[in-house]
Amino acid sequence: MKFNVFTQMQYEARSEGTLVLNIHALRTPNQLVLSEELTIDPYLKAEELIAIQGESRLMRVELTEPCSLKITYRALVDNCYELHDFSHLPEALVSQLPATVLHYLNPSRYCQSDKLYRLAHNLFGYITNPFEQVVTLTDWIHQNVQYLSGYSNAQTSAFDTVTEQIGVCRDFAHLGIALCRALTIPARYFTGYAYHLKPADFHACFEAYLGGNWVLFDATKLVPLNGLIKIATGRDAADTAIANIFGDINFTTMEVSCELAEAENFEPFYYEAGGFKGLVYL
């Protein structure tokens, strides 16, 4: 399915400095960036960084003097997903995980899975099918955590959210990841453009490693799972910030959008209760 994605971000720099942006649609075998355009106004030297394991396309922008900066990115992206049937998924075994996935079991800055071990097992340990575990914990987050902005901040972690039970997409994703890892299911953070997200913003959700694939989950249930264009994956928000700012540079405004690029019929896909179809962006 083809989507037009767009963002425009403005910054006010009062000093020289560096911006590391993470807004490009990722290029993967099944997410084709058909066209894209980036403009930096005023013109500044920018450099695309070779990402580790193809998980993001960082762009580093050098500001050599104070300025008002406007960065515009638009792309036409074709995202192909597959639906896998996980109804016969056996219990997750560490012995069968590839080495490149193992570190997604480790706790990270915002996902202190080491502290959630007992809670995760008390709540979800009785379920034997790991796909069903992740669907169930995602539903549990959706039912217990209130989606409301202004109550969490850049330092809020899964350990906070599991008790305070309020937050935004970032907090929902961190909690989902921490619970997965506590259940010995590798999980990673996913940022992207999201079809018709309201209010318009970048979105965050998460992927769990199940049956040899990264399967997408979104405890906010705010957008269809097949309406996401991947920007980056990483351990948590610390790895995948939309922008890392070095210097006296202030973010001022932002626009984001993600629209269908073709007239064809889009069928929003969400997980249904009791279902075993999982969505995989290869």
Next chain:
Amino acid sequence: MKFNVFTQMQYEARSEGTLVLNIHALRTPNQLVLSEELTIDPYLKAEELIAIQGESRLMRVELTEPCSLKITYRALVDNCYELHDFSHLPEALVSQLPATVLHYLNPSRYCQSDKLYRLAHNLFGYITNPFEQVVTLTDWIHQNVQYLSGYSNAQTSAFDTVTEQIGVCRDFAHLGIALCRALTIPARYFTGYAYHLKPADFHACFEAYLGGNWVLFDATKLVPLNGLIKIATGRDAADTAIANIFGDINFTTMEVSCELAEAENFEPFYYEAGGFKGLVYL
């Protein structure tokens, strides 16, 4: 300098399970593993995992039934280091960091550098030479944090230690890393065998990325910097645990040692006050 390193670890498994061990001396251009021997008693299938970016040599051991397990590792390792002069090191610039190093600026599970930004700048922001900054913050940790076991645990983080001011080598390293990152200096956790560490144990310290190299620092000052054999580096202890245990397996006892393998004169190297020589394991 050649060292004989040795460890023997015993586990009591009451179920099947998996051990992921991180005890092999790392192979790098300048750390040569001249010989090594691993024995698992009783014999079990073990697999060396291809590590990400050569930062560790994980070994995965499958336990298919309950057993008493004894793992013995010994190696003869030649570690070559260099002393670099950092007296004219310019201020750290994000614009000059390679892409593969950038993520060592991110906060991690035990090193919440995002929370230490103001404290780090209040204490060390006046220093312009980044090498001097790291030497100074290492000294500050050494002077203010009491080295005492039993007061910190597996969940203690740099955010705790900076205030509670008590802990072990792991806590000293986490605090050093968090302070470096808060000062925009990439930093990573280092585990290794340490010459004549008392009481005998694995050691943890940290590396800061300065002038294009990873330079070694140890806020505990318990061992000479040139008496370390590197096992692994990672973001923090979550990435470099000596053992990750999956299943009902209990650690029981451990022995560790690191001795000189040759009669030649070993001159212990520590940073001296006001000096600008930094030790680099290439």
Next chain:
Amino acid sequence: MKFNVFTQMQYEARSEGTLVLNIHALRTPNQLVLSEELTIDPYLKAEELIAIQGESRLMRVELTEPCSLKITYRALVDNCYELHDFSHLPEALVSQLPATVLHYLNPSRYCQSDKLYRLAHNLFGYITNPFEQVVTLTDWIHQNVQYLSGYSNAQTSAFDTVTEQIGVCRDFAHLGIALCRALTIPARYFTGYAYHLKPADFHACFEAYLGGNWVLFDATKLVPLNGLIKIATGRDAADTAIANIFGDINFTTMEVSCELAEAENFEPFYYEAGGFKGLVYL
């Protein structure tokens, strides 16, 4: 019912200093201290402090020089309790609380009820009878938190325990208190001697203010509710420490016991599922 309570505590003082002990059985209209004896060996000046609102009988001991100190307390205490029927208890209303009880709704050091508001309401908000709420949350703690020493410490709070789900009587009590306060039920910490507690130690549980009385609850279910001799109540463990130590004084060993003083038939009382009888020490 009459009980013989006993404790002997030993300290090693390496300097002068002050001990504030909180080990005397409290004197209340319904807890009669029939006889008691305190010995300090070697003899030191000790002073009983007039407690705030009769909630504890602090004893301050002055150490004027280094010494080995042995403090022995024994008492014969008659504790009278009542069983109240709470089957028709209306919803708790702040408007009907006496002024002296209001501050037991506030969060305290170990009971951060402000952070547990949503969790408490998600779990127990559907219950209208406040007695049933407290019985249910006490059962929830008992079922979800593992009783095991060595995993929590003097800094562990209800906010930790609600997620880490492991701890000792102190942690169980803190979590019970925090959940009550989050549900607008005043709650306070209770320390005491406990009949046949194994291993022998002081015990901690909590009281909730229901229908005009302080009703006793114990999420550990380790001892019968009618087998407790009250030492002190307070906001949490910070107010009711068995000993506060000022100076270089180390606690070395302790003995505690609580035995029936009469041959009469003792019927252990625990809350039963679905029951509405609450135990009140007046």
Next chain:
Amino acid sequence: MKFNVFTQMQYEARSEGTLVLNIHALRTPNQLVLSEELTIDPYLKAEELIAIQGESRLMRVELTEPCSLKITYRALVDNCYELHDFSHLPEALVSQLPATVLHYLNPSRYCQSDKLYRLAHNLFGYITNPFEQVVTLTDWIHQNVQYLSGYSNAQTSAFDTVTEQIGVCRDFAHLGIALCRALTIPARYFTGYAYHLKPADFHACFEAYLGGNWVLFDATKLVPLNGLIKIATGRDAADTAIANIFGDINFTTMEVSCELAEAENFEPFYYEAGGFKGLVYL
């Protein structure tokens, strides 16, 4: 000195509920409330609660139905203070503290002095005069913590602020209290009306118990110490909230002011470097 204090607070109640307000000027031997007026519009039943130990004058307001509520309080208050000379104050001794003051040594919700023990002694342990210790730690807070709203919230504690080093008057006071208690100096939270505070708001600072009196300190240095009208004291903000809300009631707007009521010359008093005069509101 006579001051006119004033506040007007508006609430939007969408349900019945209870407000517990803490806005009345306290009546003490040396703070005389010469006249005061409270209006609740629309008229609602309000009850002044007998406070514990005269530390606050809580007012409980019952809302029996949804409404828009406007509460107006104005008073003419004469606050008398004394300046004491603490140049010869001996070291603080627990043995000489009255029983009613002892619990101000305990850690509380926002002042986890138990975690700051080593830090406090490392920074201020070398000072022998307790008054000088508190002046010095107050200056340290003033120099290291940035006064900026929007970075801390209702859950921010001294343990956060000591590292994050940003906050508002409430956070400055909590950190001051925690450091005092860690140094075995009883300390308590103080809320009040503050002369010409900008932007206009209620103010928070703290009192330390020194030489038998509660001495006032304000690490924000935003207002003169002799320009404060005391509303309440307590362990921390949890005890002295301007308003505790029970029910679906939203705070909407607030005005606060504190002006001189007489033309006489007001000489603002602040602690001067190296001085030993401490301000005491009896």
